[in-house]
Structures are given as C-alpha cells and as structure tokens.
Amino acid sequence: MEQQKVKNIIESVLLAADKPLDVKTIETLFETDMDRPGHDQIMQALQSLSEDYRNRGIRLHEVASGYRMQVVEENAPWVARLWEEKPQRYSRALLETLVLIAYRQPITRGEIEEIRGVSVSTQTTKTLLERDWVRVLGHKDVPGRPAMYGTTRAFLDYFNLKTLDELPALSEIKDMDKLYPELALESHLAEELPAPEMASDTVDPVLGHSMMTGSDEQTADAASGADSLESGPELINI
16 A cells, blocks of 8 residues: 555544554554555554654654544643633642552552551542552552552553653652643642542543543531632643
8 A cells, every 4th residue: 555545544543533543453444455554654654644743733642552643732721722611620639649659559558648648538549540540450468458559551641651661750850730730730738538529531532632521629628617729720631
C-alpha cells in the first residue's frame, strides 16, 4: 500500500478513536487488505504524522497504551470553554495518596497513613480504584495481609506518561500543587473526607482528552464549621 495512503488512514483512525491505539491494534485494521502495510511502514507513518503535527494545535502523542491525537497544553483553556460544566476538583488528600502510590508502589494503606500522618478514607481508595488509576497488586505477607496498591496503565495515559520513569523526581517537586496541575487541586491541606462523590469523565473522541465533571469535595471538618477548601485553577487533562 502506498505510504501516503497508509499515513492518511492512520491519521483518520487516530482522530476518530476514543482511546490510545497501540501499533498491534493499528496493524489489525489492515488485516483484510491484500496489500496491507508492514510494521515498519506503520511506524514510518506514525513518525511522519508526529513531525507534521509538531507545530500545530493538536499533536500525536505516545502514552502507555499507544498513540493518540490530543490538543496541545497551551491551548487547553480555550478548548475547555466548549464545555459548560466545570472540571472535577480533587482534594489535596486524594492527590497525596495518589502520589505516594505512584512513587512508593507497591504500598499498603497503612504505609500511606504512616507517611501522611492521617488516616486514608475508604472513599479515597475506592475513588482511585474506580477511576482505574490504581489497582491491587497483591497482599503483603504480614498479619491481616493488607492490600498493596500500584498505578495502572490508565494512570499513565491520563497523565501523558509512557512509563513511570517519566515521573518527575521527588527532589524536583517543591510545591505539591505543581506536580499535577491538571487535577485542579484544592489549595489547602485537608483531612480525608468520609464520602466524597466523584463523577465520570466525558471523553472527546476527536481531541483525545478528558473533561472531568462533578461537584467539589468538602472539608472533613464540616461538623465544626470549617470553611470549604478554595478551588484551584480550572484546567482540562491534556
């Protein structure tokens, strides 16, 4: 098959896909074609597309699950205006739990609590599991056999990472809010919530990014009259 034709087909497929596509999946799209392209031809087409979109409003990006087309980060504020609903906001407690899992995995809930100095609510771990950002890797061989948590491929995809090696070094992180600003973090440290509600993502199949919707989390000390956490900047995941 002519190289330009292969390139055009792959471009169309990636623009229409609602998730990253790996090379093996792309190859299956050509299985019934008599003159189907080989692996090298497909890789060449992907490389050519990456170069074509280098200075455009969208780009071809490789994450853990494969390749996807997505808007460039600097254009995110304008793309976000297409959606009336505001992005989901996550508490600092949830972020700290996620960061500890990402950097210290495999890690148990008790170990997270020991490092953070506060208890981890069941809802926090449930939310991370439901979003498929973390999973149970096994159980530690100690009394009670607590679950050991680790991150998933979906976690890498969401944060535009190909591997965990691309995570920034902890020594480079001076401000927790700057680690993952796309989470639209609450700006003050708070205790865990007993039962915050999290909404599901709405995925744009063309732009290849997620828009998170739902209500803000409240502070755990609501019973004593504490104020709600202040909201962080409104950003979308790129």
